Amino acid sequence: MLLKDKVVLVTGASQGIGKAAAIGCARHGADVAINYHSDEAGAADAVAQIEALGRRAIAVKGDVAQVETATSFVQAAVEAFGKVDVFVNNAGICPFHAFLDMPPEVMERTMKVNLFGAYYMVQAAANQMVKQGQGGAIIAVSSISALVGGGMQTHYTPTKAGVHSLMQSTAIALGKYGIRCNSVLPGTIETAINKEDLADVAKREYMAGRIPLGRLGEPDDLAGPIVFLASDLAKYVTGAALLVDGGAFVNLQ
Numbered sequence: 001m002l003l004k005d006k007v008v009l010v011t012g013a014s015q016g017i018g019k020a021a022a023i024g025c026a027r028h029g030a031d032v033a034i035n036y037h038s039d040e041a042g043a044a045d046a047v048a049q050i051e052a053l054g055r056r057a058i059a060v061k062g063d064v065a066q067v068e069t070a071t072s073f074v075q076a077a078v079e080a081f082g083k084v085d086v087f088v089n090n091a092g093i094c095p096f097h098a099f100l101d102m103p104p105e106v107m108e109r110t111m112k113v114n115l116f117g118a119y120y121m122v123q124a125a126a127n128q129m130v131k132q133g134q135g136g137a138i139i140a141v142s143s144i145s146a147l148v149g150g151g152m153q154t155h156y157t158p159t160k161a162g163v164h165s166l167m168q169s170t171a172i173a174l175g176k177y178g179i180r181c182n183s184v185l186p187g188t189i190e191t192a193i194n195k196e197d198l199a200d201v202a203k204r205e206y207m208a209g210r211i212p213l214g215r216l217g218e219p220d221d222l223a224g225p226i227v228f229l230a231s232d233l234a235k236y237v238t239g240a241a242l243l244v245d246g247g248a249f250v251n252l253q
């Protein structure tokens with residue numbers, strides 16, 4: 001039990017990586033507040049799975065692109081559980097699109113959800129942790145795409161580099177409060193975000209073929225690294241970025 005009686009908040013936890021992270025934290029003894037945007041059934045299922053593990057859970061609907069969602073999510077968690085120990089910034093979108101004719105609204109929505117949303121959420125969680133005076137852990141779900149490009153992701157990869165950079169800067173800003181800030185950098189994990197993209201058999205085989213461990217990732221592959229960074233096992237780790245990509249990044253030849 002690495003997170004016994006900790007309170008963990010996870011954004012975008014109605015499905016995919018966020019849901020796996022929320023359940024993974026509950027498995028290690030945490031009570032969990034999840035944020036979601038539209039998937040009511042997925043959010044209810046996450047809550048049910050956490051409660052089945054004997055832990056408490058709430059689901060709070062909200063669009064992270066709206067500034068006020070951040071403070072209302074943190075407030076709802078504090079009302080339910082009394083504190084915030086760990087914050088996982090996960091919510092994100094990746095609407096694949098070519099560069100030369102990128103619609104401004106797609107570009108701006110991606111920035112607002114992935115980067116602005118992360119900024120305000122992390123700020124709200126950090127303010128609560130500072131008020132409590134007991135430190136805390138913040139983990140951002142960045143991406144291998146913070147380090148390498150994607151021709152159909154020119155609006156997305158800068159947000160992931162931005163989130164990675166945000167954790168480096170907040171590690172400095174919040175270190176004096178005992179708040180650690182780190183990011184995980186997933187490779188290609190099979191979720192709804194890339195279902196359409198990976199439906200192309202040639203693309204899927206190409207992506208899987210780049211991975212030394214021989215398979216695409218599953219959401220649960222992120223749960224362990226997130227629990228680790230959230231826990232006291234990582235008590236001297238801050239400003240770090242952990243690739244969770246089956247070795248894809250280092251595979252040049």
Ligand SMILES: NC(=O)C1=CN([C@@H]2O[C@H](COP(=O)(O)OP(=O)(O)OC[C@H]3O[C@@H](n4cnc5c(N)ncnc54)[C@H](OP(=O)(O)O)[C@@H]3O)[C@@H](O)[C@H]2O)C=CC1
Nearest residue numbers: 012014016017037038039063064091092143188189191193
């Ligand atoms: N899958 C992959 O290969 C990789 C994913 N990532 C990152 O992981 C994170 C999770 O992605 P993944 O699990 O794959 O994707 P999914 O599409 O499976 O899940 C995305 C989650 O984010 C939520 N979400 C989307 N928009 C908003 C919003 N505006 N406000 C609040 N919640 C929102 C969704 O809520 P709802 O369903 O309720 O609308 C859902 O819970 C993203 O930040 C992504 O960039 C990073 C590297 C690789």
Ligand SMILES: C[C@H](O)[C@@H]1OC(=O)[C@H](O)[C@@H]1O
Nearest residue numbers: 094143145187188193194
């Ligand atoms: C959605 C993509 O499949 C996924 O997102 C990322 O951040 C990874 O780099 C993959 O491209």
